[in-house]
Amino acid sequence: MGRLADAFDALRVRVVSPDHRIAGVLHARNHMEITFLDDHAYAAYDGESRLAAQVTAVIRGLLEGQRQGEKVAITKLTDLTTVTEPHWDANIRAYRTARDSIVATGVSASDHVLVATKGMRGVKVTVKPGTLSRLDEGGFVSEVHSAIDGMSRSYTAQLYELKSKHF
Numbered sequence: 663m664g665r666l667a668d669a670f671d672a673l674r675v676r677v678v679s680p681d682h683r684i685a686g687v688l689h690a691r692n693h694m695e696i697t698f699l700d701d702h703a704y705a706a707y708d709g710e711s712r713l714a715a716q717v718t719a720v721i722r723g724l725l726e727g728q729r730q731g732e733k734v735a736i737t738k739l740t741d742l743t744t745v746t747e748p749h750w751d752a753n754i755r756a757y758r759t760a761r762d763s764i765v766a767t768g769v770s771a772s773d774h775v776l777v778a779t780k781g782m783r784g785v786k787v788t789v790k791p792g793t794l795s796r797l798d799e800g801g802f803v804s805e806v807h808s809a810i811d812g813m814s815r816s817y818t819a820q821l822y823e824l825k826s827k828h829f
Contacts, residue, residue, distance in 0.1 A: 669735040675727035679716040683707075686720035688728055692814055696720060696806050704799035710789035717806060718787040725782055757828040764820045768812025770805035777809040782817055 675688040683703035687695045696717065698704050707713040733744050749755050762781035769776050774797060776788040787806075797805065 666735060666739050669739055670732060673728065673731045673735065675724050675731060677720050677723035677727060679720050681716055684716050684720050686724050688724040692818075694721065694724055694807075694810050696803060696810075698799055698803070704802060707794060710791055710793050713794065714787045714789040717789075718785055721777065721785045721787065721810070725785065753828055757824065760824050760828075761821065764817055764824070766813050766817035766820060768809040768814070768816060770809040770812075772805060774802070775805040775809040777806075777813045779813055779817065 670691055673689070673691070677686045678684070678699070679686075683699055683706065685697050685699055687697075689695075736742055736744060749758065762783070764782075765778070765780050766782075767776060767778040774790045774793045776790075777785065778788075779785045787809075793802065793805075
């Protein structure tokens with residue numbers, strides 16, 4: 663499985679928001695970087711809900727790209743294929759159901775951004791009202807990264823607990 667682990671580590675996903683103002687990159691398995699594409703992109707947002715929707719779309723795209731990239735790597739490097747039917751082992755079915763139900767949240771260091779997920783599939787970003795007037799672009803990006811890191815840590819901790827229960 664060394665080659666597969668190497669392929670997962672090397673996987674790099676890049677996504678651009680639907681409004682083409684925000685880019686996201688996922689690399690090293692779970693490290694996400696969010697950036698604005700030009701010097702005026704952040705200032706162009708006139709509401710926190712619009713900004714949150716675009717960041718949400720970027721994170722969802724990164725996670726979906728990661729899932730698709732991992733499936734390609736599995737098929738390419740092993741004799742295995744991913745299947746959508748339920749696993750024959752009841753314990754594995756229970757584990758997968760529980761894994762897909764993990765709710766993880768991350769709140770940014772200054773409480774301006776919340777990132778929440780269920781099963782690392784559905785993601786929702788909430789940006790606190792007034793954030794656009796309080797934070798500059800760099801401050802906002804730091805807050806987003808802080809919230810993403812918190813969500814990732816929460817998910818990983820729950821996943822390890824779940825694995826120890828099932829395996």
